[in-house]
Amino acid sequence: MASNVKTRIRRSFTFPAFDKVMDFQIKLFSWPDRGNHLIMITRGIVDAKGFEQIFQQVLTATQSLRHCKVVVDLQDTMCNLQKAEIQAFVAGVELDRWPSTNRVAIVAPREIDQYDHLFTLTNGLAKRGLKIAIFYDSKPAVTWLADTI
Numbered sequence: 001m002a003s004n005v006k007t008r009i010r011r012s013f014t015f016p017a018f019d020k021v022m023d024f025q026i027k028l029f030s031w032p033d034r035g036n037h038l039i040m041i042t043r044g045i046v047d048a049k050g051f052e053q054i055f056q057q058v059l060t061a062t063q064s065l066r067h068c069k070v071v072v073d074l075q076d077t078m079c080n081l082q083k084a085e086i087q088a089f090v091a092g093v094e095l096d097r098w099p100s101t102n103r104v105a106i107v108a109p110r111e112i113d114q115y116d117h118l119f120t121l122t123n124g125l126a127k128r129g130l131k132i133a134i135f136y137d138s139k140p141a142v143t144w145l146a147d148t149i
Contacts, residue, residue, distance in 0.1 A: 022050045022077070026061055036068040043076040048085040051121070055093065062102055069145040070104040071138065074118070077109065081117040090124035104132040105141035 022044035029037040038061055042054060054072060062068045108118045115136070122134040135141040 022046050022053070024054065024057070026057060028061055036062070036065045038062055038068055038070045039073070040071070041073045041076075044078070045080060046074065046077045047080045048082075048089055051081070051089055058104065059097060062099060063097065066099055066101045068099065068102040070102060071107060071141055071145070072104060073107045073138070075107055075109055079109070079114040079117060081121065083117075083120070086117060086121050086124065090121065090128065093125060093128070093130070095129055098130060100129075100131075102131065103145050103147075104130065105145050106132065106134045107138050107141050108134055108136065110136055 022042065024040055024042040027039045029039075038058065040054065040058060042050075044050075046054070058070055058072065062070060106118060106122055108115050115134070119134050122132050125132050133141075133144055135144070
């Protein structure tokens with residue numbers, strides 16, 4: 001494995017309401033000429049507590065980095081979010097801890113309800129100042145992260 005790639009331990013979380021597991025894997029790529037890139041692949045059922053965990057892991061991995069481009073792949077997840085949970089999550093994110101130069105692209109499942117809820121979540125965070133967007137596909141997400149749009 002190249003020295004510029006770090007893989008975080010795969011973690012699993014069981015949420016009592018569903019008795020299902022959410023797990024994820026994080027890879028951090030650092031290149032002197034291309035910058036820092038983090039990829040998080042998530043599987044399973046994700047609810048509000050799952051999103052708190054996802055955002056905490058991304059924050060922990062990128063807090064000391066500047067200009068980090070983050071992809072959170074949720075295509076293999078089933079999202080279970082209610083409007084009130086989304087509003088509470090958006091209001092509760094401590095943006096002063098987030099590096100202002102980092103960008104986060106969420107790649108989400110195409111199912112309408114899930115995508116709509118995730119769009120509401122990312123849109124709320126973007127309105128609060130986080131550089132975040134949601135996409136159906138990884139290709140436009142990577143283009144947006146590269147800031148070529």
